[in-house]
Amino acid sequence: MTPISTLEELPAVSPKRRVLRISKTVARVFDYCRANAWPLFVAAWFPCFLTTLCLAVLALILFADPGQAPTWLLSRGFDPTTWLSAIVAAPFSAMVFAFVLDRMANAPEHGRVVVRRGIESVKRFAIPGLRFELGQRILLAALLLAAIQLLCGFAVAGEHRLLVAGLLATRDLPLSPEDVAPWTSAMGVFNVFAGGFVLVWTYLFVGDFLWTGSFDPIGCWRALDGNHLRFVAIMFIVLAIVAILKYGLVLAGGLILIPADGASPSFLNLMLMHFGLAWPFDVLHLVLSAATVGTILGAFRPPGIASIRPAAAP
Template identity: 90%
Template sequence: MTPISTLDDLPAVSPKRRVLRIGKTVARVFDYCRANAWPLFVAAWFPCFLTALGLAVLALILFADPEQVPSWLLSRGFDSRTWLSAIIAAPFSAMVFAFVLDRMANAPENGRVVVRRGIESVKRFAIPGMRFELGPRILWAALLLAAVQLLCSFAVAGEHRLLVASLLATHDLPLNPEDVAPWVSAMGVLNLFAGGFVLVWTYLFVGDFLWTGSFDPIGCWRALDGNHLRFVAIVFIVFAIVAMLKYGLALAVGLILIPADAASPSFLNLMLMHFGLAWPFDVLHLVLSAATVGTILGAFRSPAIASIRPAAAL
């Protein structure tokens, strides 16, 4: 993959230093995804479907009867409200990143199902239009994604407990909604940006691991010298576009399909609507995020094609 054209040299600083152009880089990412929409969808749809299916089954098992859910499985900050959701989603998110970056590195992408056992023993069979792979690179990337999400979400849960404890210590009981609402809103906005910032860099480090074949966050950070904030801004713009499309469509569907005087939907219907609407936007979010990371890495990091192609060619 050749360096992207949205970078300009700055001879006054260094003949090798490049500066990202935010608007043109975002446009380049969307143009790449538009031009390769079908191959990218084929690469991503099945892992994202497995994510939605796994989370739906988890929600059905745990929350069909909320009173029976063990408290140690529950935690704020997860969707669904259990830390198991991070573990279920991580391998499939790692697959999407790997498959998109494989394509951007021009690695072979025949439709297939690959399940590795060890290094030499490989079981594989082809299913047109479907990609699934379990191997060391996927599992290591999934471990990093799950660990970061668990850490951030448990931090949010702990922050909420500290907020409640501080309000109880400084206010008379019972707490009024006006005492709680401003703090909860402020905490929500802070967590949104802090969590997004952490997710941006996690995606970059995971992508760099899949791109180069080695985990080198320091080298990845140094490679983006002078472009750290620009990179964050680019990915935040991509996140914001996906979020606006997702919640705008969810609101429109809710207004059209659920009349104002209708009875409250059942748990099963709510679950199906939630995960059914989430699936296409999970595909869009992960594909755009991976394409953004691949575009940046294509300019600042050299892909280790030798480490990618054997895994992709199996």
């Protein structure tokens, strides 16, 4: 495993401050992932597979029969359009972050599958090529991820309701597509940037918790003194590259899977296109995000024992 190199060689503004170079940091992240592609894939593929599988089953249960799902489970701010999706995906996303950061910190691994029900109660199964862990650090990180995703999802849903209410109050009924489309487009662009901003800082704070062993967002913020905007720009570049690749593949897959005669695709085809084609890029999204966070934390935050102790616990 190639050890992660920090940004210590970057020029400093003062003895106490280092400056992130955006292009060099992005290149360093991709170079690290290229050099360690197989170990990182082994660390991430199974949690991402479980995410895809659970979300697909959730969508199949709730949306295979239109009108079957209880309305209190539905919310348009999530994908699939139920707030349960944020809760289902959070533990597996936390696992990927923990596993990638463990590798970047060169933490020992004693067993691939680790199930923890407490500090002293540990079960391990050595299954090559498969990694799963359920413990205190994973659950705490998942709780933070789920809370932020629920907050953002409900905010998007509430924003949509306010938009509809405002249009109904200022327009004559019925509303035409021309009345709604400009506002919906503007709201979508705003949500992409606002949601992305919240997401990248959530990733950093979750990564810092897994990296140092303590939840200290203020200390993490201060450690990046003078680099806050650079960090956001780096994360946006990484996520934008993944998004372009992902939606390009989904579009190409849609052109292949959707019948040429214009007939509506089956629900199963839509599920295959939405979840199956997106899975490799969900792996890439989480691995690159975690690697970016680990690269920056490696330069500005000393690694704690949190990423080493869980893997080495007796």
